[in-house]
Amino acid sequence: MVNGQVKNIGLPEINNYKKSDYKGGTQNWGIDQDANGNLYFANNSGLLKFDGSSWSEYNIPNNSSIRSLKVGGSNKIYAGGYNEFGYFEPNEKGKLLYHSVSKLVNENNRHQIDFIWKIHQFKNEIIYQAFEKAYIYNGKTLKLIEAPGKFQFSFVVNDRLYFQDSSFGLMEYVNGKLVVLPGTMVLNNTEVWGIFPLSKTKMLVTTLDKGLFVYENNILTQWETEANAFMKKNSCLGGVEIQKKFIALNSVLDGVVITDLEGNILQHINRKKGMQNNTVLSSFIDSKNNLWLGLDNGITFINESSPFTYFGFSYGISTVYASVVHNNNLYVATNQGLFYHSWGKTFKEDSFELVQGTTGQAWNIQVIDGQLFCGHNRGMLQVSGNKVVKTLDSNGYWSLKKIPNQPNLLIGSNYSGFAIFQKIGNEWSFRNYIEGMTKSASTYEIEDQNVWLKKDEFLYQMKLSNDFMKFKSIKTYQNLSPTERGIASIQKINNRIYFQNNNHFYRYSAERDLFFEDKQMSVLFKDLPMIRSSFQDKIGNIWYIYNESIGVLKKDNETGYENILAPFSNLTGNILFDYLSINTIDSRNIFIGMTDGLAHYDPELLNNFSSKPKAFIRSFSFPSDTLIVGNIPKNKVYEIPYQSNNVKFTFSSPTYENLANVEFSYKLEGFDENWSNWTTVSMKEYTNLREDDYCMKVRVRNSYGVISEPAEVAFTVRPPFYRHFLAYIFYLMAIVGIVYLIRQRIKMKIRKNKYYETIEQRRLYLEKEAKIRQEQFELEKEIERLKNDKLKIKILAKDKELVNNSLQVVKKNKILNGIIHKLKDIDVENMDDSVKFQFGKLNKSIVKEVNADKSWKDLEKHIKNVHFDFLKRLKEKYPTISPRELDLSTYLLMNMSTKEIAEIMNISSGGVELARYRLRKKLELNKKENLIGFLMSI
Template identity: 25%
Template sequence: MFKAKELFLLLLILGTLSGKAQRIPEKGMPLLQNFTPAEYQNKGKIWAIGSAPNGIIYMAADKGLLEYDGKTWKCFKGSEGFTRSLAVINDSLIYTGSDLDFGVWHRNKYHDFEYTSLYSFKEELAPLNEEFWHVYRLSGNIFFISAHNLYVYKDNRITKIAAPNRITGSFTANDSLYFTDKKKGLLVLSNLLLKPVCEFPEEDAIEIVGAYQHNGNTVFVTKNSGLYTILAGKFSPVRNQLSQDLKAAKVFSFEQINKTYPAFGTVLKGLFISNTEGKLIHNINKYKGLPNNTILSLYYSPSGKLWAGMDYGVSSLDINSNLTFFYDYRGDFGTGYTALLKENTFYLGTNQGLYLSGWEDLNNNTAFHHFTLLPGSEGQVWALKNIAGTVFIAHDNGLFLLKDNKLERLGNQSGIWTVIPYKNYLLAGSYNGISIFKKSNNGWEYLREMELILGSCNQLIIDSDSVLWVNIPNYGIIKAVLNDTLYPVERQIFRERSFEGSDLYLQYHNNQIQAVTDKYRYAYSHEVNQFANKSPIDNNELPPSILLPGIHEPVLLTPDAEFLPIYNGFALKFSGAPKVGNSDNDQLIFRAITAHGYGNESRLYAGALVPFRYGNIKIDCIVPNKEGVLYQYMLDDNDNWSNWSVNNTIELISPNSGGHVLSARAMVKGKVTKTETIAFRVATPHYRSWYAFVLYLIVFAALTGLAVLWQKRLMKKQERQLLMKQQQTLREQAEIHQQQLMLLEQERLQAEYEQLKKQLKSKTIELTNKAKENDDKNKLLLTLKEKCEAARLNPAITKTALSDMQKLLESFLTIEDKTFEIQMDELHQEFFRKLNDLYPNLSSNDLRLCAYLKIGLNSKEIAEILNILPSSVYISRSRLRKKLNVHTDDDLYHYLNSI
């Protein structure tokens, strides 16, 4: 037993000596990030936490195994009972213990975990209802601990070691595993045997959750009894305030930070962090931002973050960061805009007033911080300045100075943004200009307002002896040259719109005036008298969306501490605080590969064949649990890297078929990680695959055969069609010939008809003339005969008879003329009827003229028939054209024959 004690103490002492002593800031809260159960899919309480070498965090939760890479939560279902403990070997191999089961998780090719139970005693030990609250990996062995048994897993074999009585706790120290037994006390595992180290006092029921070293002594952390150590071979309580506080708070979990700062998760009072001497460094609870005061699990990751699993939610604290925070969750002081440290008194200007606190009172070792409001300072405090040992307060109500912790107002002006000294004056930027104060024997007195500068002057900076720089929000920057009477004799205005970005403010940095926005920093050049040099702002050092924007700048409190204004509180930045975590060890890993397209999506794995139909590939990569990381990628080693981006998802749109290698790297705090690659292959589309080409060949041969067959059939068909076409052509030619013959015959008949018509016309005229002449002759001869007979019988009337015969001849001529007209009218009755229907205004003479014209008589012939002059016929024809509406260019003969 003595050798076991010596071995135990030697191992713990060596572990302590090997730890690096690093100091963590003591004032303020470490940067806290909270996760609600809704964010990790409401998987219940977090009982244990661990991390893989690449930085991925794993947690044992009620409903399975949780995984968090800094951006995405994943949950994997294992055994039926609550998962209580875990041992993370790497991001592909994890062992867990749960209610009535323990087992191993392996990651499959899709980057998901699959659980395999290793507990083969379920039926045999069913009455025990074993719960496995601890899992350890030591010397290549995996240990699963329950209250009744210890199970050792090695080489796919399980060895069971029974507890002497009942195991109430376990912990590791320098590759040794220790147990607390209800009756046997402290035990150590050696060669698969539980050997006693020290017995517990009979009056105390000690449950040890961890141990750490102090000055060569081992300090044991118990759940309900505070701190213990071994003195003279016996357990003895530690007599200090920390032990009493832990006893009252009820410790549930324990972790060491850099083997220098013990961290205690309590049931009642949140998280305690102390040094090994027993001095409380941090008291972090619900007042200071924790979601819950019951800390069920603690884990300190190599990246410098302390993870806490609680009864409600999970939190991470950047415990080694040089930034600490004071959030006003209780409504004690508001939002800090400015601060000042004088004679160990911390002055805090907020939106509620001026608050005071001792510098040492800002240490984070109490449940909450105490700030005292200075009477009369209620309202917005914009700036605090220590000028020649006097504290000046720029306030919404005016300018004040602090004397014996009492406020004394200077002048009657209200709304003072800032105040600066200038020779024997004070220049106070107000809501509407610049107020000038002059020092006299009675103190400071208001002098006047500065001319030519109006507006809300929220920043004033003196450059050289006589140059004043003024910032006016929403307007711009004014550079003014002052004379001895503080009159701006020269002014130059730089409008705000000429600066890219928002929240423009002035800064005197590196002995030059700079204009700063949320995007760029502009340096003023005296050579060109402009803000010429432009450089991007580097915001990686500070957490995003925390600092107040614009003019609310950091304030140097001590050579090592700087005040930062933030929303709902304030922050401190310590220059001497350690930076834990080496960015050279940061590793980029690929998390998932997904193919998608046309509304479909398919998960893939490295080296997988991507179906061509999906078209697009999405690859997720990340540097686990690192902030401010930039990513860059390149496809197929073409030396064409993408631009740096905060987006850790790589989208490849329609990559070509065939094998591809994607290279990716990250930049963490200005350092580029090692390039990682992932291979995949895009399937050749079906229409370009080998079987497609075989099919194409078969189809081509079939089509060729069909084409030949079709060509033959086509030739025969064409021959038949040609023959039919020839026959059709002959028939058409015969028909055309027949038609031509018929046309010729018709033309011949038409010519004969026209000739006969002309002959008929001629004969008709001739016949008419002959008939008339014959009739005239007959009648004349008859009359003359009668007259001669009468004269013969009566010679006395010879003269009278001759006169009568003369008259008779004239009368017969007139009668015969009318007879001809009557005959012409009878011959053309149908023609006259049509003309009367079409042209009712035609006279009888017009009708007869139409008849003469219709049969083809010219004007001379018509004049002879009518015994009139040809000119009269011409006039009658012209009148007839007008009545018939026949144009002079139209042939009257053809028109009349068309009726």
């Protein structure tokens, strides 16, 4: 079903670019590609350039539409419009500038040029073809070819240049002359839009309204093929050759068809199948053999190099849960029912048809013993051809599986548990529901008479009874081992049931009633992404689901398995995680169910995208300028001034397949330590870069995960004037000068400091001498003070001694007064005279001694003299204090006891305490303050 590169199964990826996308005119008359992979389009509004990331527009002087273009050598893009032709060439900054060649035409004749419809590079010359003339440009001069009648179009085929003339048919340009091709004048009444080689001696000639012709041995005949019938009906606008094996033919009314060299239509793509317009004005095969179409309104990209094609809404199918080929029909189970299409018939036109009686949710379609079964929302259906022939059970079913060693029994998973189907003769029928399990799930496997069911986070082991009427035992598991928590999936690989979690695969041992890890299988999945589930197809490939995509371990008899991951990134997000549908018909025909249809995968075409993509730094901008780097010779180092140190880079890659999945990663050496994360943003800006040497590197990763070699742009940010090399020389000279001045100043200061130091030392000497004298004086004063203190201490001691003596005198006088009072009590009248005389004499003597004793007054006077300063301070501080309180204060200061004070003051001890209380009150002392200590502090 697959012929060479072009697949006739399904539709390739189609991307449409509207005029609002490329911001140009509607019609696109020509397409070409340069050495860097950039695409150019001859558009009504000018020359369009597409680099995979952005569109640019360039105009010719009279702003006319461009009707033809040709990418030549030396980065020149030759273009032709109305009364104007020339070429675009990048200037020293990479910007495309237009250079007019038509100025070489006589000024009086330029208005007669008309449109340039074709441009060819032929034998080192550029041919600009208009209706009346062809202009041949050799890089310096221009020469003309006059049309015998009127030129229509021209073509280069097998290195030969052909013109269609309205009077002579096809003509070949040979050595500066036009030579008529015999037998082609029948084409004078139509327009030839394309000529293609079918062999070395045979050419295909396509006309606008007469169909397709073959020219061989000077004879022109109709090409009676399927392609000719199509073009007679829809009008041909030329086309393009594909790998010398196929031809893409443009039509006016019904899109594009791709045929083989025998005229069989392999693909037909039109508006119904995804194109935005049915009129194809131009077509082009890019460097990766993908097809570009210039439409009457817009541009279309067709990914012919991909190993994937698709059946979607244009084929009448939606979400696909399963597919199978049976009796030369491809059956597809969808959310709308069961559909089918002839497997032997081409897919290019017909949609899938609904199998009668299957409208609704079809979960599965499978072939068992040559019969077709459909697990449906309305029951288990048996299908034959295009209709349901039998409903085995009306309960909703997921799928059927064979019971080992029971060729006439099937077990089916339904909405309410499980059921058994029995084959009697050649007819299958419902037998019974299995009691004991009512949970509904599509993920189950059977081994011997053990049914393993995965539902939510639980795994159920259910043992069938011998009569298959019930599950006689059910065990539930949540973990595969003490260290392996959880159970992700259950699958049968190589006729063994495996239980998987975190890419570790386990099997069950009935003898030991436990799960044990299969190391060989775990190693197989060790370096793979964390999978959700896996499935083995009929040729031994192991498919697995991870994240939002799928991968496959392709069976290889020599090396075991080859992991293939990258191609399926295009399917990311469209896979049904819980209903992985892989239908492997053979090694080149694999169908994959998706949320929006069915994908056809041909692994043999993988080598078409294995080459690395190319990354380009499209532009390098800074405030004062913009450089189109892709158009400038490599290995050039750019210098930018410091004031322009805010730079911006834009990236591109001539990778046009699945543009939404093309990602860039960049690194500015000298600034970034690591590569950036992958991003679809094709721009990066850096601000406030310091002066240094930098190298911007960019990589691209295509939709298949293949990473390019990095593209590089080296540049230098010049330092500001104050950090320039010459500035540093100036700074060095200034520093040397400043150091010299500072040194001289320091020397002068040292001399000055020595002078001041001498003076200071003299001053310090004098101060020290004066200080010594002062200290000597203070010492003398201290000695004198100490002498005075010693004297005072002696005086105080004498005072104390005086007081003590005075107290003795007072005591003595008191005793004497007592004696005097006692003598008065003696009756002297009874004494004789001599005794009486002696008694009188003794009494007078005692009285005289008492009256003559002035020791107390002397004591009081002495005390006041000694404590004069204290009494003065106390009187000044407390003016209201009485003389008697002054005396009490003095006695207390002298540390006299209460008894001593009472005797001196001639009062009782209680009187002393009362006097002390009154004194404390007058001195305003609280209870806690010591009276004597307070007096000593005055």
